[in-house]
Amino acid sequence: TGGIDLSVGCTYAITGIVVASCTVNYGMNPFLAILVGIVIGAVLGAFNGFLINQLKLQPFIATLGTMSLYRGLAYVISNSEWASAENLGTFKNFALGKTLGLNNVIWVTIICYVIFFVVMKWTKVGRMVYAVGSNREAAAISGINTKKIDLLVYTVMGILAGLCGALAVSVYASAQPNMLYAKEMDVIAACVIGGVSMSGGRGTVSGALLGSLILAIIAKAL
Numbered sequence: 269t270g271g272i273d274l275s276v277g278c279t280y281a282i283t284g285i286v287v288a289s290c291t292v293n294y295g296m297n298p299f300l301a302i303l304v305g306i307v308i309g310a311v312l313g314a315f316n317g318f319l320i321n322q323l324k325l326q327p328f329i330a331t332l333g334t335m336s337l338y339r340g341l342a343y344v345i346s347n348s349e350w351a352s353a354e355n356l357g358t359f360k361n362f363a364l365g366k367t368l369g370l371n372n373v374i375w376v377t378i379i380c381y382v383i384f385f386v387v388m389k390w391t392k393v394g395r396m397v398y399a400v401g402s403n404r405e406a407a408a409i410s411g412i413n414t415k416k417i418d419l420l421v422y423t424v425m426g427i428l429a430g431l432c433g434a435l436a437v438s439v440y441a442s443a444q445p446n447m448l449y450a451k452e453m454d455v456i457a458a459c460v461i462g463g464v465s466m467s468g469g470r471g472t473v474s475g476a477l478l479g480s481l482i483l484a485i486i487a488k489a490l
Contacts, residue, residue, distance in 0.1 A: 271327030271467025277448035278338035283433030288351035298362040305434025317419035342445040351443040363438040373458035401468025437487015
């Protein structure tokens with residue numbers, strides 16, 4: 269859409285902290301914990317969309333502010349303490365489990381990829397997102413509600429960050445308020461390497477996935 273979300277890492281962190289807290293304190297079912305993470309991410313993402321749409325803030329400025337806000341909330345909620353891996357119970361087993369020979373986290377990634385590949389390539393909503401990013405004024409004149417599209421995009425971004433935060437608790441069997449600290453640029457770099465245009469209107473889901481894989485492989489190799 270020609271915008272940017274700098275708060276993804278902090279959404280990831282605050283979601284991880286809340287999910288870990290719910291799991292440790294209440295023995296929450298893994299799938300319910302993941303659902304909680306998705307809801308939290310949706311709320312935080314929608315707040316970004318509200319700032320951009322209703323207060324007319326530039327996406328960079330709005331998400332720069334919420335980045336600090338969400339990170340601060342993560343420290344407040346966790347009381348600046350880590351969630352102990354020993355108390356996460358069965359939630360740890362989700363990332364260790366396999367379905368049809370593949371790790372559960374890999375299945376979540378595949379499902380998300382397929383959903384968004386289909387949405388962006390073959391649905392009306394996907395075409396409207398591209399239209400808004402390509403030329404916002406022309407999109408508005410053609411009848412597209414650009415505010416709704418922006419709100420949708422940032423909410424979905426929050427959902428994905430929240431999902432990742434919840435899964436991270438299971439993968440690393442711990443949660444801390446500084447999770448993914450200063451990794452926002454890695455997220456942006458992965459998209460750009462995958463061919464997503466910073467000015468909007470261009471980019472594919474397959475390209476973004478490839479960009480993230482390339483970045484991850486290089487990082488692991490180094």
